[in-house]
Amino acid sequence: MPKDLLIELGFSLAGVALLVGLSYLLGAWRSARVTLPAAAERLGFDEPDFKPGRWLVGVDGKAAAVWSADGAEIGLVFAIGDDFATRRLKRSSATVEREGSALLFLLREPSRRAVRVAAADNTAAEQWLLRLERGGV
Numbered sequence: 001m002p003k004d005l006l007i008e009l010g011f012s013l014a015g016v017a018l019l020v021g022l023s024y025l026l027g028a029w030r031s032a033r034v035t036l037p038a039a040a041e042r043l044g045f046d047e048p049d050f051k052p053g054r055w056l057v058g059v060d061g062k063a064a065a066v067w068s069a070d071g072a073e074i075g076l077v078f079a080i081g082d083d084f085a086t087r088r089l090k091r092s093s094a095t096v097e098r099e100g101s102a103l104l105f106l107l108r109e110p111s112r113r114a115v116r117v118a119a120a121d122n123t124a125a126e127q128w129l130l131r132l133e134r135g136g137v
Contacts, residue, residue: 032079033061039077039084046086050075056103056128058118065105065117065128067091074132076105078115087115096132101125 032038036057043050043066051069058064063078074094076087087107095106101122105115119125 032082032084034058034064034077034079039064042084043075043077043086047075047088050088056117056119059120060118063115063117076115091132096129098125098129103128
């Protein structure tokens with residue numbers, strides 16, 4: 001291998017290491033924490049016509065789900081990196097599975113397969129799933 005190639009390779013690797021270190025210092029791996037006030041604010045901004053009803057905020061701070069006031073829709077707020085994303089689902093077409101004390105809202109999109117909302121206990125998760133199946137808030 002020529003000596004010049006090794007020097008160029010060394011500079012490239014040093015540059016990549018510097019950029020990775022800089023992004024770490026600037027918080028690239030920081031994750032937002034979903035709280036009720038933060039979730040309500042973000043959902044209100046993204047979906048201004050959505051009227052929230054009963055909330056289920058994940059105990060792990062990664063996601064929250066909310067019934068619309070009329071019970072016809074579900075709003076989801078979840079952390080992606082250091083910001084939040086939202087999804088709005090019709091209750092009748094929502095696919096939800098229970099995984100212990102967590103609810104998995106399966107999304108039919110390539111960017112995200114499911115949103116996991118960790119309930120406080122099995123009872124809370126079961127109550128939410130029963131309400132979803134019955135269609136009541």
